[in-house]
Amino acid sequence: MLAKALMAKRNELGITPQHEDFSAWYNELVLRAELADRGPVRGTMVMRPYGYRIWELIQSELDARIKATGHDNAYFPLFIPESYLKREAEHVEGFAPELAVVTHAGGEELEEALVVRPTSETVIGEMFARWISSYRDLPLLINQWSNVVRWEMRPRLFLRTTEFLWQEGHTAHASEEEALAEVRTALGFYEEVVRGVAAIPAVPGEKTASERFAGAVSTLTLEALARDGRAIQAATSHYLGQNFSRAFDINFTSAQGVQELCYTTSWGLSTRIVGNVIMTHGDDKGLVLPPGVAPYQVVVVPIGREGDLDAVMEAADALSARLSAAGVRVRVDRRTHLSPGFKFNEWELRGVPVRLELGPRDLAAGVVTLADRLSEEKEQRPLDTVAGEMPGRLAEFQQRLLARAERYRDEHTALADDREQMAAAVAEGFASVLHCGRAECEDEIQEHTKATPRCVPFAAREENGSCAWCGQPAAYGRRVLFARAY
Amino acid sequence: MLAKALMAKRNELGITPQHEDFSAWYNELVLRAELADRGPVRGTMVMRPYGYRIWELIQSELDARIKATGHDNAYFPLFIPESYLKREAEHVEGFAPELAVVTHAGGEELEEALVVRPTSETVIGEMFARWISSYRDLPLLINQWSNVVRWEMRPRLFLRTTEFLWQEGHTAHASEEEALAEVRTALGFYEEVVRGVAAIPAVPGEKTASERFAGAVSTLTLEALARDGRAIQAATSHYLGQNFSRAFDINFTSAQGVQELCYTTSWGLSTRIVGNVIMTHGDDKGLVLPPGVAPYQVVVVPIGREGDLDAVMEAADALSARLSAAGVRVRVDRRTHLSPGFKFNEWELRGVPVRLELGPRDLAAGVVTLADRLSEEKEQRPLDTVAGEMPGRLAEFQQRLLARAERYRDEHTALADDREQMAAAVAEGFASVLHCGRAECEDEIQEHTKATPRCVPFAAREENGSCAWCGQPAAYGRRVLFARAY
Numbered sequence: 001m002l003a004k005a006l007m008a009k010r011n012e013l014g015i016t017p018q019h020e021d022f023s024a025w026y027n028e029l030v031l032r033a034e035l036a037d038r039g040p041v042r043g044t045m046v047m048r049p050y051g052y053r054i055w056e057l058i059q060s061e062l063d064a065r066i067k068a069t070g071h072d073n074a075y076f077p078l079f080i081p082e083s084y085l086k087r088e089a090e091h092v093e094g095f096a097p098e099l100a101v102v103t104h105a106g107g108e109e110l111e112e113a114l115v116v117r118p119t120s121e122t123v124i125g126e127m128f129a130r131w132i133s134s135y136r137d138l139p140l141l142i143n144q145w146s147n148v149v150r151w152e153m154r155p156r157l158f159l160r161t162t163e164f165l166w167q168e169g170h171t172a173h174a175s176e177e178e179a180l181a182e183v184r185t186a187l188g189f190y191e192e193v194v195r196g197v198a199a200i201p202a203v204p205g206e207k208t209a210s211e212r213f214a215g216a217v218s219t220l221t222l223e224a225l226a227r228d229g230r231a232i233q234a235a236t237s238h239y240l241g242q243n244f245s246r247a248f249d250i251n252f253t254s255a256q257g258v259q260e261l262c263y264t265t266s267w268g269l270s271t272r273i274v275g276n277v278i279m280t281h282g283d284d285k286g287l288v289l290p291p292g293v294a295p296y297q298v299v300v301v302p303i304g305r306e307g308d309l310d311a312v313m314e315a316a317d318a319l320s321a322r323l324s325a326a327g328v329r330v331r332v333d334r335r336t337h338l339s340p341g342f343k344f345n346e347w348e349l350r351g352v353p354v355r356l357e358l359g360p361r362d363l364a365a366g367v368v369t370l371a372d373r374l375s376e377e378k379e380q381r382p383l384d385t386v387a388g389e390m391p392g393r394l395a396e397f398q399q400r401l402l403a404r405a406e407r408y409r410d411e412h413t414a415l416a417d418d419r420e421q422m423a424a425a426v427a428e429g430f431a432s433v434l435h436c437g438r439a440e441c442e443d444e445i446q447e448h449t450k451a452t453p454r455c456v457p458f459a460a461r462e463e464n465g466s467c468a469w470c471g472q473p474a475a476y477g478r479r480v481l482f483a484r485a486y
Numbered sequence: 487m488l489a490k491a492l493m494a495k496r497n498e499l500g501i502t503p504q505h506e507d508f509s510a511w512y513n514e515l516v517l518r519a520e521l522a523d524r525g526p527v528r529g530t531m532v533m534r535p536y537g538y539r540i541w542e543l544i545q546s547e548l549d550a551r552i553k554a555t556g557h558d559n560a561y562f563p564l565f566i567p568e569s570y571l572k573r574e575a576e577h578v579e580g581f582a583p584e585l586a587v588v589t590h591a592g593g594e595e596l597e598e599a600l601v602v603r604p605t606s607e608t609v610i611g612e613m614f615a616r617w618i619s620s621y622r623d624l625p626l627l628i629n630q631w632s633n634v635v636r637w638e639m640r641p642r643l644f645l646r647t648t649e650f651l652w653q654e655g656h657t658a659h660a661s662e663e664e665a666l667a668e669v670r671t672a673l674g675f676y677e678e679v680v681r682g683v684a685a686i687p688a689v690p691g692e693k694t695a696s697e698r699f700a701g702a703v704s705t706l707t708l709e710a711l712a713r714d715g716r717a718i719q720a721a722t723s724h725y726l727g728q729n730f731s732r733a734f735d736i737n738f739t740s741a742q743g744v745q746e747l748c749y750t751t752s753w754g755l756s757t758r759i760v761g762n763v764i765m766t767h768g769d770d771k772g773l774v775l776p777p778g779v780a781p782y783q784v785v786v787v788p789i790g791r792e793g794d795l796d797a798v799m800e801a802a803d804a805l806s807a808r809l810s811a812a813g814v815r816v817r818v819d820r821r822t823h824l825s826p827g828f829k830f831n832e833w834e835l836r837g838v839p840v841r842l843e844l845g846p847r848d849l850a851a852g853v854v855t856l857a858d859r860l861s862e863e864k865e866q867r868p869l870d871t872v873a874g875e876m877p878g879r880l881a882e883f884q885q886r887l888l889a890r891a892e893r894y895r896d897e898h899t900a901l902a903d904d905r906e907q908m909a910a911a912v913a914e915g916f917a918s919v920l921h922c923g924r925a926e927c928e929d930e931i932q933e934h935t936k937a938t939p940r941c942v943p944f945a946a947r948e949e950n951g952s953c954a955w956c957g958q959p960a961a962y963g964r965r966v967l968f969a970r971a972y
Contacts, residue, residue, distance in 0.1 A: 037613065039563040040570070041600060046613055049558035049628070056559065072535030073542060077525040078602075078633055078649050079586075084526070100565075100591040102602065106637030107583055114527060116564075116588065116602075127523065127532055136823065142535070147564055147633065151592035163564050337622065 017284045022228035030157045033287050033350045043155035043162035053295035054274050061197045065189035071141040076123050079114040084122040087247040094214020098150040116149040121266055124170045125248035135254050140172045158275030159486050166270035172250055172262040179263035183239045186267035187220045190235035199290035199402040200224045200280045201409050202234045205455030210442055217241035223454040225409045226279035229429040231454045231483035234276055237267035280405050287351025288373055290401050291394040296331040298323055299352045303340045303359035316358050322387035353397050422468050426451035431482045436467035437475030445469050451482040503770045508714035516643045519773050519836045529641035529648035539781035540760050547683045551675035557627040562609050565600040570608040573733040580700020584636040602635040607752055610656045611734030618658060621740050626658045644761030645972050652756035658736055658748040665749035669725045672753035673706045676721035685776035685888040686710045686766045687895050688720045691941030696928055703727035709940040711895045712765035715915040717940045717969035720762055723753035766891050773837025774859055776887050777880040782817040784809055785838045789826045789845035802844050808873035839883045860886060908954050912937035917968045922953035923961030931955050937968040
């Protein structure tokens with residue numbers, strides 16, 4: 001009975017605190033903030049307007065950068081002949097267990113089963129082979145916004161869903177050098193969006209062999225840290241060498257008249273990033289949204305009884321118009337059947353950076369009461385000038401949020417030089433270790449600590465020595481980050 | 487041999503003329519202009535960058551209007567339990583023959599087969615039922631941008647593809663009146679985009695019973711006319727009454743405390759619109775793109791030999807920068823291995839509204855040579871001022887194109903009052919007829935003329951009399967448009 005009473009109280013006022021059960025906190029928050037809902041088919045997700053809008057904002061920032069660096073959007077089919085996947089041996093091995101397969105269509109059984117794309121290297125490879133004939137056709141720089149399907153055994157909203165939305169870039173080049181530069185370019189705009197827009201201080205680095213994309217020569221990644229100390233991959237960028245060119249005959253005639261295979265890349269960022277935002281910034285009161293991705297950067301809550309309400313509502317609308325004109329995404333909460341207190345809690349739960357409360361007394365005094373999502377204090381600001389100061393205040397909020405997340409990440413990254421230190425570090429966040437690079441050693445580490453290698457950070461200085469876990473000579477020439485990961 | 491020589495000539499310089507074989511003209515143009523390509527699976531399509539960009543431009547115009555009228559974007563799952571479709575009898579009957587079915591996933595056979603969405607009324611209905619409880623939750627105004635799959639027996643690029651992209655709006659309301667207004671609102675923004683942006687003078691009207699969406703009470707439509715006299719549906723908006731509310735229990739408690747079923751709507755516009763643009767405006771030289779949807783509104787072709795080329799290229803870049811600053815989408819054709827003549831033909835084929843040719847002599851004279859896609863003549867314009875005059879010129883081009891299409895439509899719409907007149911009219915375009923509304927009569931008309939009822943235009947004046955085909959009393963109280971249709 002006590003548990004039930006506690007739950008009822010929580011249902012009304014709050015969510016499970018992070019330290020008590022991070023996973024419950026996350027699931028409750030996603031549903032209660034109306035970011036997403038579970039779909040009827042196991043593992044599928046419905047992105048509700050509030051969650052989808054976060055994705056749209058990230059999408060538009062990323063799309064602008066993808067286009068500015070010379071890539072064109074295109075669209076390739078959802079269905080891929082099953083045989084295509086088998087042409088690249090590692091690729092099919094990696095994806096086979098996760099495939100959804102269409103066997104019937106138009107009322108008949110199909111001659112060849114169709115795979116619902118888990119990623120599009122194969123079908124795009126086939127088309128690239130048709131389109132590319134001369135060095136003049138290169139580089140070919142294509143991006144696609146689409147849905148993909150990977151059958152998930154342990155689904156979790158946003159982080160692992162059977163279907164998700166993403167963009168996948170696919171490019172073909174005449175030289176290895178150009179393709180490697182492309183992989184870095186992609187990681188560059190991912191960093192601009194992940195760090196610059198979503199305020200997530202993800203660590204850029206290279207994946208170790210065991211964590212590479214199936215079929216890639218190398219994989220670059222941005223690795224973020226959730227507030228429970230687990231890593232979340234934010235985006236990846238793959239150098240595919242000539243693996244897919246060989247499998248799909250993507251070749252070109254060089255300026256010298258020689259037939260050569262292309263060098264290809266692929267890179268992606270998905271709706272998982274919304275989960276990343278939630279887990280990087282959220283607190284016990286709910287979401288905290290960076291202004292860069294907040295559907296509403298400011299919410300105006302008009303407060304008043306019957307007689308006052310018209311004047312207050314009018315002032316709220318005028319304020320909202322000034323905020324919009326200043327380039328701020330604003331919403332006026334016009335609901336009259338809910339108390340101000342309920343609305344305050346709800347907008348805190350939904351992570352709106354700044355709340356402006358406007359009542360008859362504020363109006364009479366020519367002020368508005370401002371509540372900042374990161375601060376316990378409220379302050380009063382002049383009604384005349386608050387709109388003009390808002391862009392600066394939101395930029396400052398964004399910086400504070402990034403700084404807080406950086407501090408969290410740094411405080412949860414520990415050098416570890418033996419098993420005990422390593423186990424302690426990965427219980428809290430990233431362990432920065434020298435590592436032998438052997439698959440057997442990785443397996444042992446995972447078995448004992450649940451941690452896996454997340455990346456070899458680009459920023460790590462050169463360092464050699466012996467593996468923190470097994471004592472054998474370290475590989476990579478620098479430290480590797482290990483963590484338990486989503 | 488002659489045929490082959492002719493074909494070789496065409497491959498180099500042109501495409502099959504429209505009057506010779508409209509279907510061949512269309513297919514060659516789509517491929518040659520690099521709008522789209524056939525995917526590896528029969529009936530699927532790859533939208534190449536040029537074609538996809540047209541879609542993106544339409545999408546952004548439409549999305550802005552959808553949002554401005556209070557709708558929120560969201561995203562629902564691709565996979566729908568097979569049982570859901572069966573809950574609305576007419577709906578499943580309409581879509582069953584076109585379904586693609588996933589039977590296996592994650593390496594196992596599924597307990598219940600999953601349908602790949604052909605449209606989302608069912609899965610969205612299920613979610614609406616979860617989300618709506620009170621009249622305060624209404625209206626619920628949702629839109630989704632997504633891919634859908636309908637297995638096509640006679641696929642044609644853009645017009646009928648096994649998978650296509652679209653938006654589908656889904657709304658729920660407390661009253662029939664509100665829902666009917668919503669259906670009109672949707673048709674309103676479709677008209678703004680189809681007519682205002684794509685310059686397609688589609689006829690707004692209501693579908694007759696036989697052509698309604700499967701499960702709808704009524705369907706509004708925009709019916710356009712291709713340059714071979716066949717109709718193409720540009721967008722539809724459906725009033726679903728309580729059919730889906732009943733099937734999915736979408737109910738709410740009214741302000742009076744009574745439990746009631748919602749009234750729902752759905753409305754969609756798809757990538758078929760790109761085919762519509764091609765067929766409405768194209769000519770024997772290729773595409774003609776309305777500036778509203780043209781990836782490049784202006785192409786600058788620098789012309790020069792080795793010694794001159796640097797200066798010309800520099801001037802072309804400066805001109806391009808001025809055009810961009812004036813809000814014009816512009817591309818400089820920097821390819822040096824192709825002749826100016828080849829490029830002129832190519833940009834004509836690809837339908838760019840205005841071409842600016844810039845050679846050393848133009849440069850010396852301070853002019854640029856302007857070729858308008860709708861005109862045979864070239865003219866010279868001052869290099870200094872041509873960028874500034876371009877927005878006005880493009881707006882005028884857009885008007886000319888719309889007026890031309892309207893003229894075509896009007897010249898290909900004929901009143902018909904008997905069988906002979908009707909058969910003659912539908913061989914050329916729309917037949918405007920009094921019609922009895924009987925399914926048997928429609929079948930007979932289709933058998934004899936291949937024509938079907940396209941819509942009852944809103945603009946048609948009241949008129950009664952007897953059916954042009956069978957002589958029985960006319961229904962609808964006004965004339966109906968019949969045509970052969972895509």
